[in-house]
Amino acid sequence: MTTVPALADLNFVVIPLLSTSHLIPLTDMAKLLAQQGVTVTLVTTPLNAARFTAAIDRAIRSGLVIRVVELQFRAKEAGLPEGCENHNDVPGLKYRRQFFAAIDMLQEQAEKLFEEMKPKPSCIISDAYVAWTAETADKFQIPRIVFDGMSCFTQMCMHSLYIMRDQNKIPESGPFVIPDLPDRIEVTKAQLPPHFNPARAIFIQDIREKIRTAQNRAYGVVINTFEELEQRYVDKFQKLKNGRVWCIGPLSLCNNDDLDKAQRGNKSTFDKEDSLTKWLDSWQPESVVFACFGSLGRMTVVQFVELALGLEASGYPFILVIKAGEGQTPIEGWISENGFEERTKERGLLIRDWTPQVLILSHPAIGGFLTHCGWNSTVEGISAGVPMITWPLFAEQFLNERFLVHVLNIAAGVGSQAIVHLGEEEKFEVQVTNKAVTDAIEKVMDKEKEGNEMRKRARELGEMAKRAVEGDGSSYLNVTLLIKEIQDFQLNQSAKNANAQACDVLV
Structure with missing residues (x-):
């Protein structure tokens, strides 16, 4: 007789x-x-493990059983510079194919570890972009649950867009409505992800199709969202995936104290007496605009100038996160030559280091979030109950903007019209003027009229997000249901193996 595996054995x-x-x-x-x-x-590589070691070590000291396994990243063998272990560090997107080749080289090492692991692997939760995990899951006869960092809304948009693409029905120009969605969502081809609107310079469509094929083979999907945020789209996606969709977010809310928030994603110099917190404490509630464009977003200097001048002209205090490193010299040159930082120092704070975004968003002084609409940032802004100013740049970010502006009604857009593919930023000049930036900020920050309604709705969603992850919330329940699914799978697998052995004995 087989018994249900204990939690500690999973x-x-x-x-x-x-x-x-x-x-x-x-x-x-x-x-x-x-x-x-x-x-x-948690399977990663040494340089990537260093980004979250402090936070994970703290979790382990609290009694959680988390093991970090480090694989050798064969950068040089794949044609990458030595020490280049993270996509953010790849020197130009001409190396993207080499980066994914190095990802594939991790499979053999990982499978050797799987053979020796105790307890044995019960399932794989894999990023959708690590396609080889589909083969590994088959080899070890365990479920593979994929995660690709998108909402159920965007998943359903992508599903409809794939059908349109396969039927050659995506118009080359002009707006069109994405079919079979609960809401009217209108886009142009120029605003679509590279799956439907590929970059001219970097073409890796074969890798995308390989990833998509592996994703479609998955046992189920985990989503960084909560059901109450997008129930109609959750229902449609559940139906599409035979019920194996678990909405377990917002994931950022598992970080309860300021140190966890500050060290989430990378090392930070933050402490409770840090100048950043003191600066925020000096402003009235809901008065500061926080402008951040994610870990990959890049702007040309001419477009950055419009952003900076728009923030300045709005009259609101602001935090502006500026990329450090290669390619930023022209921007830093403009800031210095035009005295922007000095001119705005009484109400503007420029940050050039890793930014504790969740910590900043949770501060009462933040009244608006100017964002590129990456889903991590989007759901973090929603969790904080902050209305948003949307400026999508690449990937699926225009779809996320539609969700914020047209479905949730908690955001105003700056009017960006087309994807700026990673690596092709210099081909674009100014898409968004400083006036458009100022107008969108004023619309969101206004404590009356439309801005007040956005703010009220954003607060309601923030409270819903927090309730979802509490003990009786939908996301908390979905985590327990996911674990039970894996317990049941192991139980059934053990029963099958026992029956097979019994048959062998009879034979």
Whole structure:
């Protein structure tokens, strides 16, 4: 007779894509699963492990069973510079194919570890972009649950768009409505992700199709969202995936104290007496605009000038996060030559380091979030109850903007019209003027009229998000249901193996 596996005997193997915006939510997910009493093995590489070591070590000291396994990243063998282990560090997108080749080289090492793991792997929770995990799951006869960092809304948009693409029905120009959705969502081809609107310079469509094929083979899907946020789209996606969709977010809310928020995703110099917190404390509630464009977003200097001048002209205090490193010299030159930082120092704060975004968003002084609409940032803004100013740049970000502006009604757009593919930023000049930036900020920050309605709705969604992850909330329940699904799978697998052995004996 087989028995249900104990929680401590379950081993959830979490395999993120080695990219900052993918590592962060899956590291949160590892903590969330471990809080339920299961063993979690987080598979990464040494330089990526260093980004979250402090936070994970603290979780382990609290009693959570999380093991970090480091694989050798064969950068040089794949044609990448030595030490280049994260997508954010790849020197130009001409190396993207080499980066994914190095990701594929991790498979053999990982499978050797799987053979030796105790407890044995119960399932794989894999980033959708790590396609080889589909083969590994088959080899070890365990479920593979995929995570690709999108909402159910965007999943359903993408599903309809794939059908349109296969039928050659996506118009080359002009707006069109994405079919078979609960809401009227209008876009243009120029605003679509590269799956439907590929970059001219970097063409890796074969890798995308390989990833999509592996994703479609998955046992189920985990989503960084909560059901109450997008119930109609959750229902449609559940139906599409035979019920195996678990909405377990917002994942960022598993970070309860300021130190966890500050060190989420990378090392930070933050402490409770830090100048950033003091600066925020000096402003009235809901008076500051926080402008941040994610870990990958890049702007040309001419477009940055419009952003900076728009923030300045709005009259509101602001925090502006500026990329550090290669390619930023022209922007830093403009800031210095035009005295922008000096001119705005009384109400503007420029940050050039890793930014504790969740910590900033949770501060009472933040009244608006100017964002690129990456889903991590989107759901973090929703969780904080902050209305948003939307400026999508690339990937599926225009779809996320439609969700914020036209479905949730908690945002105003700056009027960006087309995807700026990663690596092609210099081909674009100014898409968004400083006036458009100022107008959108004023619309959201206005305490009366439309801005007040956005703010009220954003607060309501923020409270809903917090309730979802509490003990009786929908996301908390979905975590327990996911674990039970894996318990049941193991129980059924054990029963099958026992029957097979019994048959062998009879023969």
